[in-house]
Amino acid sequence: MTEPExxxxxxxxxxxxGDSVKPAIExxxxxxxxxxxxxxxxxxxxxxxxxxxxxxxxxxYTRDVIDLMRGVLPTCRSKGIRIVTNxxxxxxxxxxxxxxxxxxxxxxxxxxxxxxxxxxxxxRIDDLLARGVDxxxxxxxxxxxxxxxxxxxxxxxxxxxxxxxxxxGGADVVVCGRVTDIALYLGPLIxxxxxxFDDWQRLGMATAVAHAIECGGQATGxxxxxxxxxxxxxxxMGYPIAEIFEDGTAVITKTPGSGGRVDVATLSEQMxxxxxxxxxxxxxxxxxxxxxxxxxxxxxxxxxxxxxTGRPRPDTLKATMGYRAGFIxxxxxxxxxxxxxxxxxxxxxxxxxxLARAExxxxxxxxxxxxxxxxxxxxxxxxxxxPDIDEVVVRFAARxxxxxxxxxxxxxxxxxxxxxxxxxxxxxxxxxxxxLYGLWPALVPREFIQQSVSxxxx
Amino acid sequence: MDTQVVTCVADLAHGRSGDKGDTCNVGxxxxxxxxxxxxxxxxxxxxxxxxxxxxxxxxVTRYEMPNIxxxxxxxxxxxxxxxxxxxxxxxxxxxxxxxxxRLPIDAPHLASRRPDPRxxx
Numbered sequence: 296m297t298e299p300e301x302x303x304x305x306x307x308x309x310x311x312x313g314d315s316v317k318p319a320i321e322x323x324x325x326x327x328x329x330x331x332x333x334x335x336x337x338x339x340x341x342x343x344x345x346x347x348x349x350x351x352x353x354x355x356y357t358r359d360v361i362d363l364m365r366g367v368l369p370t371c372r373s374k375g376i377r378i379v380t381n382x383x384x385x386x387x388x389x390x391x392x393x394x395x396x397x398x399x400x401x402x403x404x405x406x407x408x409x410x411x412x413x414x415x416x417x418x419r420i421d422d423l424l425a426r427g428v429d430x431x432x433x434x435x436x437x438x439x440x441x442x443x444x445x446x447x448x449x450x451x452x453x454x455x456x457x458x459x460x461x462x463x464g465g466a467d468v469v470v471c472g473r474v475t476d477i478a479l480y481l482g483p484l485i486x487x488x489x490x491x492f493d494d495w496q497r498l499g500m501a502t503a504v505a506h507a508i509e510c511g512g513q514a515t516g517x518x519x520x521x522x523x524x525x526x527x528x529x530x531x532m533g534y535p536i537a538e539i540f541e542d543g544t545a546v547i548t549k550t551p552g553s554g555g556r557v558d559v560a561t562l563s564e565q566m567x568x569x570x571x572x573x574x575x576x577x578x579x580x581x582x583x584x585x586x587x588x589x590x591x592x593x594x595x596x597x598x599x600x601x602x603x604t605g606r607p608r609p610d611t612l613k614a615t616m617g618y619r620a621g622f623i624x625x626x627x628x629x630x631x632x633x634x635x636x637x638x639x640x641x642x643x644x645x646x647x648x649x650l651a652r653a654e655x656x657x658x659x660x661x662x663x664x665x666x667x668x669x670x671x672x673x674x675x676x677x678x679x680x681x682p683d684i685d686e687v688v689v690r691f692a693a694r695x696x697x698x699x700x701x702x703x704x705x706x707x708x709x710x711x712x713x714x715x716x717x718x719x720x721x722x723x724x725x726x727x728x729x730x731l732y733g734l735w736p737a738l739v740p741r742e743f744i745q746q747s748v749s750x751x752x753x
Numbered sequence: 754m755d756t757q758v759v760t761c762v763a764d765l766a767h768g769r770s771g772d773k774g775d776t777c778n779v780g781x782x783x784x785x786x787x788x789x790x791x792x793x794x795x796x797x798x799x800x801x802x803x804x805x806x807x808x809x810x811x812x813v814t815r816y817e818m819p820n821i822x823x824x825x826x827x828x829x830x831x832x833x834x835x836x837x838x839x840x841x842x843x844x845x846x847x848x849x850x851x852x853x854x855r856l857p858i859d860a861p862h863l864a865s866r867r868p869d870p871r872x873x874x
């Protein structure tokens with residue numbers, strides 16, 4: 296008798312920092328998964344986390360991981376579900392210690408937590424520059440000297456090797472910094488199936504599977520644009536689960552009994568989400584080719600995914616660096632019928648004239664008529680002129696070199712309260728001055744980057 | 754309800770968009786093979802670039818994923834400096850696809866596949 300085909304069940308527990316922890320809790324309880332994979336990091340997140348770490352050396356990880364662990368650890372422990380997360384952000388060690396504290400408070404002993412590091416190169420930039428890594432901006436070609444003194448962090452999108460080492464070593468929880476979202480999924484699969492790190496076909500196929508589910512509810516009916524009003528129970532949406540076979544293909548489903556929908560349409564939208572050339576989806580682990588992906592409905596809320604391929608991984612890794620890029624100042628007012636748009640335009644003119652007198656400095660400004668043209672801009676819909684419109688919200692925003700300049704947007708707009716056109720509301724909130732971070736993408740030869748694994752036991 | 758005919762991309766496809774730095778990608782998924790053939794024919798990179806106008810400062814490149822009836826448009830310099838820098842309300846490009854859904858398509862012989870009742874803008 297032949298043994299049944301091995302299947303590894305990966306669940307996508309979190310899709311971003313601040314995502315609800317409920318789908319993950321339901322998934323570990325009802326989803327029959329082997330691994331819970333949680334992505335907490337977006338492009339901007341690393342800037343924010345590094346800023347928090349600079350203020351307090353115990354911070355710098357996404358603290359939603361505490362609620363997550365409190366909710367899932369007891370069940371994961373009893374069922375043997377292992378957790379892989381990049382919640383470590385800018386401070387994986389502190390994150391792991393916080394998770395250990397949660398385990399202790401729940402009475403869980405003997406939890407093995409692995410900490411995967413090696414992605415943070417902020418302290419190595421001078422050394423790497425000296426070794427010939429130029430950190431030229433991938434998009435613009437600009438030299439790093441333009442922003443060298445303004446950098447807030449430098450992290451490398453690292454791959455799955457560290458996660459595989461941690462799981463091979465018996466980790467119950469793997470805490471990473473800036474690994475790729477895909478690596479959170481490839482790591483457990485390489486560990487389970489024993490794929491080699493140059494098995495490009497399997498890694499490419501599994502990358503497509505990981506891409507399909509790594510944004511959580513966006514695969515199961517969230518943000519769905521097709522027959523969106525037919526998606527059942529968005530409020531209790533289940534997050535996606537991939538049942539992956541030894542060849543890297545999978546059946547994608549979701550937590551049983553949950554809301555949402557997994558079908559060819561919902562997954563098709565997610566397959567094209569945030570990709571560039573589908574023939575060359577570059578990751579730290581493999582160059583995947585999604586061109587000939589096929590999706591087939593094989594049951595209710597069950598879709599088989601096949602057809603992806605892979606080629607050798609790039610010789611370089613992507614660095615994501617943040618730099619301080621000034622401040623944004625914003626003001627927003629609501630104008631009402633009659634002549635709402637005309638009043639709004641006059642209000643903006645009032646603000647612009649006052650800013651000019653205040654010798655306002657800005658690199659760029661924008662005026663949006665929310666409800667008319669804020670989504671697609673004036674090139675799509677020219678400045679509105681609709682005398683019978685019920686109301687319009689007008690928003691002014693400016694990129695400024697200093698916080699002081701950005702604050703002027705607020706102070707110079709306050710007089711609109713009683714000196715500008717009538718029929719205005721919605722002003723007078725606190726000054727919304729926000730620091731801006733630019734992103735500096737660059738490439739670093741992979742031989743300079745080594746992950747390492749350390750251990751904490753709760 | 755009267756049968757509506759195809760007048761724009763929304764009658765043939767649904768979509769999704771997002772960001773990678775200052776690049777926005779807009780994916781369209783045709784409702785079926787016939788719709789996909791029409792999309793391929795009518796929704797060229799050139800037309801998409803013209804349709805977005807000043808909203809996109811860079812280039813438009815089109816890619817195909819034929820088995821799922823999808824076209825992917827990659828729009829560079831499309832998000833006012835990217836999600837972390839943009840002054841736009843839609844700084845992550847999440848609704849950029851909806852503008853592409855409004856690109857006119859001249860195919861009055863075909864019934865719209867759009868699932869929801871349409872309403873006038």
